[in-house]
Amino acid sequence: MEILPAALLNGSFHVRRAEPDDVAPIVALLQADAPGSRETPPDGQGLEPYQRAFDAIAADPANFLAAVEDATGQLAGTLQLTLIPCLAVGGATRLQIEAVHVRADLRSNGLGTAMMDWAAAEGRRNGAELVQLTSNAKRDSAHRFYQRLGFEASHIGFKRYYPPLP
Template identity: 50%
Template sequence: MGDLEIRPAVPDDVPAIVAMLADDPLGAQRESPDDLAPYLTALDRVSRDPNQHLVVAVREDRVVGTLQLTIIAGLSRKGMTRSIIEGVRVHADERGSGLGTRFIEWAVEQSRREGCQLVQLTSDATRTDAHRFYERLGFTASHVGFKLPL
């Protein structure tokens, strides 16, 4: 995977990122690839926050993956800093190539560099393949998550 670059996302990456976010039954219901304005606004906001890392994986000048890593300082667990991995997507053509593993390893290493003692993520209850993937990488399903739409 030496020809793979992981770098911060830029506005020109947004169409490819949104296409990957929308490329499954859940994402197809939540994303709007025909209107990129809210995504560009969000990227600008994320890019200005030093605790946010929205990155893409690029191979041969083509965006083939994305994820967001958020660093959170807190008081619980003796003032522990943690990170949250969100929005992990790998282009359909790249699934099974090892890119997902490389991406998560990058996020864990970046978390260590930023002083985190815990990395956490959530995955939709219906994504059983993703659950097996994260468990293979050492994550445990230790908590139950809740969401409240606003």
């Protein structure tokens, strides 16, 4: 996926590809917002599982992990974009947007909307014909946000965790 760095909200924020040094701040942002216990790795693992996931994301040309910075260079938000070619929907390529998080002190200022608008435009620029996302069932305010942006709750999602490996 070819994504170019971008300025959001009149240059107050910048989107760029996440780098290895962004893993810890992104994980902290995700954990601060986590409605469930699965956001935290088992004791003693630290950032290793996240670093492995980051390496896989960074190596996959269909994925883009965004680091959104404020004017001081601090992490302000993040999201992950994945292009998924599908046989369903007439063979359309889908843009999957995941792990959308904005730092708590920056919410309700338009940053989330700007991030989502940017993501949708980048997906379209990369050939996506459909934008989709999932959101934890416990994140009611996020659901209202996505609905304001025109997303419809069209499907019911399911997941099943594997038991931990020995």
